[in-house]
Amino acid sequence: MAKLGTTAVKSGGGVKGKLIGGGIVTVIVIIALFNIFNFADTDANKIGLHYGGGVVEDKKFKSIIPPGSTNSLIGPGDTVYAYPIDQRSYIIGGAGADTDAGDEVTVVSKDNVRLGVRVQVYFTLNRTEDTIKSFHERIGLKTDAYTDRGWNDMLQSYFRPQIDRALSAVATNYVWAELYNNEAKKSEFQTAASKEFTRLLPAAVGGDYFCGPAYNGNNACGELSFTVQKPTPLDKGIIDGLEAKQRAELAKATQEQTNQRVNVELESVKKQVQMLGAQGYLLKTAIESGKIQFMVIPQGTPVSVPTGTATVPADR
Numbered sequence: 001m002a003k004l005g006t007t008a009v010k011s012g013g014g015v016k017g018k019l020i021g022g023g024i025v026t027v028i029v030i031i032a033l034f035n036i037f038n039f040a041d042t043d044a045n046k047i048g049l050h051y052g053g054g055v056v057e058d059k060k061f062k063s064i065i066p067p068g069s070t071n072s073l074i075g076p077g078d079t080v081y082a083y084p085i086d087q088r089s090y091i092i093g094g095a096g097a098d099t100d101a102g103d104e105v106t107v108v109s110k111d112n113v114r115l116g117v118r119v120q121v122y123f124t125l126n127r128t129e130d131t132i133k134s135f136h137e138r139i140g141l142k143t144d145a146y147t148d149r150g151w152n153d154m155l156q157s158y159f160r161p162q163i164d165r166a167l168s169a170v171a172t173n174y175v176w177a178e179l180y181n182n183e184a185k186k187s188e189f190q191t192a193a194s195k196e197f198t199r200l201l202p203a204a205v206g207g208d209y210f211c212g213p214a215y216n217g218n219n220a221c222g223e224l225s226f227t228v229q230k231p232t233p234l235d236k237g238i239i240d241g242l243e244a245k246q247r248a249e250l251a252k253a254t255q256e257q258t259n260q261r262v263n264v265e266l267e268s269v270k271k272q273v274q275m276l277g278a279q280g281y282l283l284k285t286a287i288e289s290g291k292i293q294f295m296v297i298p299q300g301t302p303v304s305v306p307t308g309t310a311t312v313p314a315d316r
Contacts, residue, residue, distance in 0.1 A: 040080040044068040047085050047127055049136050053077040061133055081136055081146040085127055087213045090159045093118030093229070105164055106234065107171035113238060115176055115231040117167055121159065121197075122213040122225040135209040158205050166196035171231070176238070179231040186230065194226035 042048040048065030052058060052075060065072050065080055074080065093104040093116075104116040126132060136146070143157060144150025170192045171179070178185035201224075202208050212222025276284060 038074045038076055038078060039071045040065060040069070040074050040078075041071065042067055042069045042080070042082055045084055045086040046082040047132065048072075048080040048082050049133065050074055051079050051081065053079050061137075064129055064132075081140065083125055083132065083136070083140070083146055084151070085125060085217065087122060087124055089123075090121045090155045090163075091119070092160070092163065105167050107168045107231070109174055109176040109179065109231075110172055111175045113176035114234045115171065115179065116234050117171075117231045118229040119163055119167070120225075120227045121163070123210045124213060124215045126209050126211050126215070126221060127217045131207060131209060134207055135205075138206050139209070159201070162197055162200040162204050165200055166193050167228070169196055176231070176233055180233070186228075189231075190226070190228045193228060194223075197226055198223055 040048060040050070042065050044067055047067050048069065050062045050065055050072075052060050052062050059079075062074075062078070067085055072080075104118050107115050107117055109115055125135070139154060139158070140146055140150075143154040145154040170189060173192070174185060174189055179189055201210065208221065210224060213225050215222050272284070
């Protein structure tokens with residue numbers, strides 16, 4: 001009986017051990033399957049860069065995962081870095097995404113006036129495979145640009161300095177009043193600054209990584225949209241002085257017009273006096289003003305007119 005009891009205990013422990021062992025194996029298999037069958041998704045407005053990261057392979061680029069992909073099979077330990085493909089903006093001095101709110105670029109005009117300039121840049125990321133791969137490896141990994149915060153940091157690190165340089169280089173060609181209240185000069189300034197920024201940015205980032213806002217991956221890359229608002233003197237007293245000067249010039253022009261009109265009227269009076277004489281001109285003026293009323297009586301009409309002395313009213 002003792003033997004039988006001992007045998008029963010051993011038999012029960014073996015079953016329990018087998019169950020525990022089987023559970024562990026199952027968990028290991030599940031973990032292995034999850035590692036083997038790794039999946040990745042991308043949003044409709046993002047493109048994925050698939051990089052290897054397994055134990056037995058290098059962390060090298062493998063493929064592009066198109067926007068809007070679901071459950072794309074990737075290898076164990078692989079990583080997908082997602083970048084935006086829709087229109088993006090970098091705005092200095094205004095509300096919106098990717099914005100330096102309340103900020104502005106400071107430049108110095110040709111006549112040494114410090115101006116504040118607000119800027120809007122609209123663009124898209126160049127999604128050509130070799131180009132976006134280069135962007136990721138040169139810029140994206142360094143700034144974590146595949147994250148929202150990293151993307152904004154990337155713009156601040158690479159866009160802002162080139163915008164500052166472009167505006168500062170071009171502003172020295174204009175006096176401040178031209179940029180402040182001359183639309184033609186402001187448009188010329190914006191065009192020149194845009195060209196300078198377009199030249200500086202690829203050199204700073206190391207490639208043509210950014211395209212115009214109309215780029216969709218199948219058409220020409222195009223130029224970035226670069227817009228500047230009215231450059232404004234940082235010293236508001238300068239604006240007050242300009243407005244006072246403009247008011248004085250307007251008043252002067254109005255007075256000159258008044259003087260010119262009076263001179264024309266005087267010349268007309270002189271000519272009329274020469275033709276009618278002084279009394280004739282006074283009579284004409286009195287008649288035109290309604291102070292003297294008269295009627296024309298045809299010759300031979302039997303109308304008696306009382307005699308008396310006509311008096312020409314004096315002008316009041």
